[in-house]
Structures are given as C-alpha cells and as structure tokens.
Amino acid sequence: MTIEEQIVLNSINRPDHIALIAGDEKVSYSQLWERCLVAATNVKKKYGLKQGDRIILSASANIDFIYAYLGIHIAGGICVPIDPDTNESRFELIKASTAPVCTMGTLLKVEGTSTIPLSNLLESCDVVEPFRQIEIDTIADVLFTTGTTGAPKGVSLSHKNLSAAALNINTFIKNTADDVELLALPVSHSFGLGRVRCVLSKGGTLVLLGSFASMKKFFGCIDRYHCTGFGMVPAGWGYIKKMSGKKLGQYADQLRYIEIGSSFMPVEDKELLCELLPQTRICMHYGLTEASRSAFMEFHSEGKHLNTAGKPSPNVDIKIFDAEGHLLLNGEEGEVCVKGNHVTCSYWNESKDRFAKDFFNGYFRTGDSGYLDEDGYIHLKSRIKEIINVGGKKVSPMEVEDILNSIPGIEDCACVAMPDPEGVMGELVKAFIVTHDESLTDTAILAALKPKLEVYKLPAAIERIDSIPKTASGKVQRLQLK
DSSP states (O other): OOHHHHHHHHHHHSTTSEEEEETTEEEEHHHHHHHHHHHHHHHHHTTOOOTTOEEEEEOOSSHHHHHHHHHHHHTTOEEEEEOTTOOHHHHHHHHHHHOOSEEESOOSSOOSOOOBOGGGGGSOOSSOOOOOOOOTTSEEEEEEOOOSSSSOOEEEEEHHHHHHHHHHHHHHHTOOTTOEEEEOSOTTSHHHHHHHHHHHHHTOEEEEOOOSSOHHHHHHHHHHTTOOEEEEOHHHHHHHHHHHTTGGGGGTTTOOEEEEOSSOOOHHHHHHHHHHOTTSEEEEEEEETTEEEEEEEETTTTGGGTTSOOEEOTTOEEEEEOTTSOBOOTTOOEEEEEESTTSOSEETTOOHHHHHTTEETTEEEEEEEEEEOTTSOEEEEEEGGGOEEETTEEEOHHHHHHHHTTSTTEEEEEEEEEEOTTSSSBEEEEEEEEEOOTTOOHHHHHHHHTTTSOGGGSOSEEEEOSOOOBOTTSOBOGGGGO
C-alpha cells in the first residue's frame, strides 16, 4: 500500500488517535485525512493540477505542509519539496527542470516569484472529492540532491519506493502506533521527510518542533507530550551535548528509540549515548536520497561494530562490485551497491539508458567505496570521486579524518586532494581543520598522525577554517573545499 492508503486505514481504525501535535494544536487521524482530502480537492480545482503534474513545495515542519504534501499525492501530483532557504539560482534550476504548475509555501531567499500560501489549500470547498487509489509505481516525489560530489540531481521516488523505505525503517527500529515522536529535522530532505512517513504510516503521533535550536523547547516537548523517540544527525547530538551536557540521560526510561543520520560520529559519542540510554534502541543508518536507509546498526546489540555502517536493512541487499561490475568477495574494496524496492525508480529528466548505467546487475551504484567484512558489516572508505590518488596509491579522506578528529583540540576536519606542486605524485592530501586551540601547531598535528598513518597519507598542507561545509544531513561537502 502507498503511505496515503496506510494513513486512511489509520483514520478508520483509530480515528481519534492523535496524528499531529504543534504547540497547543492537536490533529486526530480522522481530522488529518479529512483535511488532506480538502487539500487534494483544492489543488485540482483551484490550481489545475492534473495527474503527473509537479508542484514545488516549500518544506517547513508545520501542519499545513503535511496537509499539502499528502494532498498533492492524493490528487495524483508529484511533490518537489525544497528548503525554505533555497537560494534563487538553485530554485531556478529546480523550476526549469520540473516545470511546476505552481510553487507553494514561503521562500525566504527568492524574490519576484509568486507563491501560493499553504493555508489556501484548506479553504472550504463545496464538494470534497473522494479518495481514489494511487498507482503505486507512479512518481510521488522528486528530491534534489544537495550536490556533495557535483551538480544537484532530481531523484525520482515512486510511491512504492516511499512505502518500501518506511516498512524497512519501521521494521528495524520497531516503531509502533503508540510511539510519540519529536520531529526536529528539516522536512525538505530525505531523513526528516522519511520520519514523517514512518510515523504516520504506522499510526503514531508526530510532534512538530522544527529544530534543535532551543534546548528548553526540545526537553519541554519531550516532557509535555511524553515523547518516546526522535531522529537526529550527529551534529544535532553534538549541539544537545554542548548545550545540555548529559541531561538526555534523564529520559532513559522514557525514550524507546533514536534514529541517527549517516555522517561521521566519533565512537566515543556512540558509547556515551549507550551509557546515558541503556534501554533505548539507538539506531544509526547509512543511506542516500536514492536509497534511503539502506543499512542500519543498533549501538547496544552491535557494540563491537560501532566503527562500521552496520548491516543491510530489512528487505535490502548490499554487495560490493569493482569498477567493471564484477562481484567482489568479503574484505575486497570496491563500490557499495544496493538492491531493494526502496531504490529510486529514475533520475528526473534522465533517459532510461543513462539511468541503467547507475546499476550493476540490478544493484544501484551508490558512489561510495567500501567493503563487507566476514560478519557482513559494511566498512565505508569514502566517496569514489573523493578518493585521493597519491602516486597511484589510493587514500580515503575518511581514514585520515577519523584520526584527525581524535586529536585533542581539533573540533572538525575534512581532507581533499591537492595538486603535487613538484608534479611527481599527482595528488597529495590537504587537511582543513576547525580548532580554537592556538597552541595546536601543524608540527603537533603531524606528530600525532605519523604513528597511525603511512607516510603518503599524511597531509602535505594543513589549513585552518571556521567551519566545514556540510549538507543539512551533516555530510561533508568536500568539493566546496577544492
């Protein structure tokens, strides 16, 4: 079933159960479904949406956004969620690519574009059109990537992709209809939007916070609504820890689960979470927009493997292939490739022949380099396009970064390739670091690295910067540093 069909069942089976909470406003499942049908009717009658038409939707974590998002799907449209802070050039690129019938919601950095307030979709209409079954193989969303390794791509996700991903995630995390989840993630990206679908398809309650900016509101909502779980990226945990210390441990008996996004997180932080929340199911995923949450690990039960990306999610298969598409054995490094119903059905405006090149024998090529160990755990090395070639020897930026991040005084870092000024080695490693420790010299950093790295992996240059560029989900944008 599509996500929407699962929600309509929840509205029938548990009509009075609370689906959404935002401040003092509470919306039951019957109310949610009624308002989604009104939004679907209005988007067709007032704005002329036809089957397969696109609508750009400014994605803010509020109740009206959820009505609009689901309503567009119910009406047969394709939703193109974007960040309210999207700049003008990116917006124009997305608009030219998708040719939307309209843009809805508030855009903070785009001038001269007419947008439709989301509240317009809830205006009363004479006759609300009944729900008609959605073809599960049709496109539901087009999500534009954040471009960590190149120009943004429109990732097409079918209703089948979205439903399969929600099933896989809920199965691993063990979500139930009695869960109350605090949402403090952006809903313009795969992680946050996925949490919306997971909770509502399961029949749970979603508390819309918006962001982690205020720890008072964060903990206040956990107390007030007795939240049983939430999602966060590693940077979010860093902020919680910085602003509130070990306070999260006070909710050890209340929090059933936490889902953590895929970007670097020190093992020490993972161990600290285990210490603070000994009974909580702490789940960290690996995935990308094209293949949401393809792997998972749970910190307590898999504590011996905290330096890995976990194992394939339920209903997902992962294999490693070489550059020619040959299957590799455990321990052999190559490209991580994923198979499952959650994998993108296409790239927007890309031919089927070109899209087929993104697969090896039915497995989607993630662009990540890594290997599977003998226990089936995934060890990630780096993005293939970001591997540094030092005189023919391959260096993973992540390997150097992991050791840099362990040096006291270094708050964050990223490594990229730089041309060898002597023209001998081709490329060398350059490290960008964030530190406020003025006594931490380059000599001290190299001295800490030398016992742990081969000579060719040592940074030939170290540059101090204020912050490392990252996507909203916390992934390092190394190409911006070149």
